[in-house]
Amino acid sequence: MIKGLKGLLWSLIQLIFRMEIKGLDQLQPRPTLYVSNHNIGALIESHGLLFEAENKFQGKHVIWGFTHPSIFKVWGIRQYYEWVGAVPATYDVAREVFSSGDSLLIFPGGNQQALRSVFDYKKNSFRDSHGWAKIAKENKVDVVPVTFRGSHFVNPVLFQSKLLSKILIFPWLVGLKWLSVSVAQILVTALLIYFLKSFNVSWWIIAPLSVVTFALTSLTIIFPFKISMTMHPRIETEQITQDELEDKVAAIMNQIYND
Secondary structure, three states, rough: HHHHHHHHHHHHHHHOEEEEEEEEEHOOOOOOOEOOOOOOHHHHHHHHHHHHHHHHHOOOOOOEEOOHHHHHOOHHHHHHHHHHHHEEEEHHHHHHHOOOOOEEEOOHHHHHHHHOOOOOOOOOOOOOOOHHHHHHHOOOOOEEEEEEEEOOOOOOEEEHHHHHHOOOHHHHHHOOEEEEEEHHHHHHHHHHHHHHHOOOOOOHHHHHHHHHHHOOOOOOOOOOOOEEEEEOOOOOOOOOHHHHHHHHHHHHHHHOOOO
């Protein structure tokens, strides 16, 4: 699936978002934990890294992607993510990935981090996230920090809300505790309502369809903002403590927009 998508999309993505990529020599065919900052442009980030891995490994080494459990609750979306190598974010799955000789990609902070306001674009959750470091230490694998710059502007998030997720019911039911309100969500939902009303569809049908559409379009991309991806030198984890590992990676993440 990755190979096919790469052929169809990668050149187009690189052209539209003027992708700048550095540090590809850090992609090595051995068990590695790739850990990255998380933005609203998550689809570009995750697919971009996987496309480059396919270029280098030609299917001989796999990078699996830790994914929020809510993804696997929505039919259609679940199947797609499984096809591109998404796995549920659990410690047992991580152990299985590394024991098979494969690698793992983790975006600490989950959807709360990815759906943060565009006004907080510099913020990251690495000082508060510890699971990724625990996984690296327990499985004795190297860590390669990956930073993305610019990908939080492809769909400006106005704010995020846990209460809104509960009010709309559907997001909360599928496990989305935080829900964003972004420019793309507003535009897409408004267009859907306009289209359905033009055919005199009842509000009893429009309302639930609008809620689902609003909840599922948070990662929609509408602006071709320049994106850069940098793979930083790998960190050997066996000779340092978990706290030292977290400090090293957090320091890198805090410098994303300071260069």
